[in-house]
Amino acid sequence: MRAMVLDRPGTRLREAELPAPEPGRGQVGVAVDACGVCRTDLHVVDGELPEPKLPLVPGHQVVGRVASTGGERFAGGERVGVPWLGWTCGECRYCLSGRENLCDRARFTGYQLDGGYAELVAADERYCFPVPEGYDDLQAAPLLCAGLIGYRALRLAGDPERLGLYGFGASAHIVTQVARHQGRRVFAFTRAGDNESQGFARGLGAEWAGDALGPPPEELDAAIIFAPVGDLVPAALTAVAKGGTVVCAGIHMSDIPSFPYELLWGERVLRSVANLTRRDGEEFMELAPRVPVRTEIETFPLAEANEALARLRAGRVRGAAVLQVRD
Numbered sequence: 361m362r363a364m365v366l367d368r369p370g371t372r373l374r375e376a377e378l379p380a381p382e383p384g385r386g387q388v389g390v391a392v393d394a395c396g397v398c399r400t401d402l403h404v405v406d407g408e409l410p411e412p413k414l415p416l417v418p419g420h421q422v423v424g425r426v427a428s429t430g431g432e433r434f435a436g437g438e439r440v441g442v443p444w445l446g447w448t449c450g451e452c453r454y455c456l457s458g459r460e461n462l463c464d465r466a467r468f469t470g471y472q473l474d475g476g477y478a479e480l481v482a483a484d485e486r487y488c489f490p491v492p493e494g495y496d497d498l499q500a501a502p503l504l505c506a507g508l509i510g511y512r513a514l515r516l517a518g519d520p521e522r523l524g525l526y527g528f529g530a531s532a533h534i535v536t537q538v539a540r541h542q543g544r545r546v547f548a549f550t551r552a553g554d555n556e557s558q559g560f561a562r563g564l565g566a567e568w569a570g571d572a573l574g575p576p577p578e579e580l581d582a583a584i585i586f587a588p589v590g591d592l593v594p595a596a597l598t599a600v601a602k603g604g605t606v607v608c609a610g611i612h613m614s615d616i617p618s619f620p621y622e623l624l625w626g627e628r629v630l631r632s633v634a635n636l637t638r639r640d641g642e643e644f645m646e647l648a649p650r651v652p653v654r655t656e657i658e659t660f661p662l663a664e665a666n667e668a669l670a671r672l673r674a675g676r677v678r679g680a681a682v683l684q685v686r687d
C-alpha cells in the first residue's frame with residue numbers, strides 16, 4: 361500500500377510502499393478513502409509529543425470502508441471512521457469509571473498505532489464509529505477529531521450563553537455550528553488582523569470576531585482555547601465572567617505565562633480536555649447530522665501530506681485540511 365511515513369520527528373514525511381496491515385482478531389482492515397489532517401498530527405511530526413511509534417503512519421481522522429475483518433461488528437464494505445482513541449486497557453481506574461479517555465495505557469491512532477495517511481489501516485473495531493450518512497468521505501473526515509474533541513470541549517465548557525472560541529480552525533468552525541444550534545452566542549478570537557478567519561467565523565454564525573489578545577465586546581460565560589498558545593490562557597481568563605470556565609482543548613500548548621490570582625478568582629475554572637471516549641463519538645455522530653454540521657474542507661492528495669501540514673502550521677487552512685487517499 362501507499363503511505364506517508366514519519367521516520368524521525370522534525371523531518372518531512374516520506375512517501376513509501378508498505379506491506380498491507382493484516383487485521384488481527386477483533387480488528388478491521390479499512391481501505392482509507394479520506395483522512396483529516398489535525399493539529400495533533402503537526403505536534404507528532406514536529407516532535408512536540410513524546411515517543412511516537414517510529415516509523416509511523418500519522419493520521420487519526422480516517423474515513424474508509426471495511427476491506428477485511430477479524431471481528432464481528434462491521435461487515436465488509438461498511439463505511440467506518442477510525443478516531444484518535446485506538447485502544448484502552450479496560451481495567452485501570454479511569455477505564456472502570458467511564459473515563460477511558462484518561463486510560464493509563466491508552467494507545468492512539470497515528471501516534472502509537474499506524475494511522476490513516478495510507479491506503480489501508482488496521483483498527484480495533486470496538487473503537488471505530490459508523491459514519492453518518494449525508495456526508496461524503498472527505499466532508500466526514502474532520503468530524504472524527506476536530507468535531508469530536510470540539511464537542512467534548514463544548515460539553516465541558518458548561519452551559520454558556522456567551523461562548524468564546526480562541527483559534528478559528530477545524531474544531532472551532534464545527535463547534536460554532538453546534539453552539540449556534542444550541543442557542544448559544546459565539547465570539548471568535550483569532551490572530552490580530554486575520555480578517556479572513558474573522559469573516560469565516562461570522563459567516564458561520566459568530567456574532568462577533570476579533571483579535572484574541574484584545575478586549576472582548578462583552579464578558580463571556582465560557583471560552584475554549586484551540587490554538588496551542590499559552591498566552592491565550594490569561595487572555596481568556598480575563599474575558600470570562602465570574603463562574604466562567606476556560607477549556608484548553610489541544611494536546612500541546614506553549615508555556616502559560618504567570619498571571620495574577622485575580623484572573624482566576626471569582627470561581628473561574630481553568631481545565632483541559634484530553635482525548636475522547638467512545639461515548640463522545642457516539643453522541644457527536646448522532647448530533648452532527650441534526651445540526652446539521654457542514655464541514656468546510658481543503659483537500660490534498662495523499663502524496664501532498666507535507667504541504668497540507670505546512671499550510672496548517674502557517675495557519676493558512678480555511679476550515680479543515682483533508683487528504684484524499686482514494687482517487
Ligand SMILES: [Zn+2]
Nearest residue numbers: 449452455463
Ligand atoms: Zn485503562
Ligand SMILES: [Zn+2]
Nearest residue numbers: 398400505506
Ligand atoms: Zn486530532
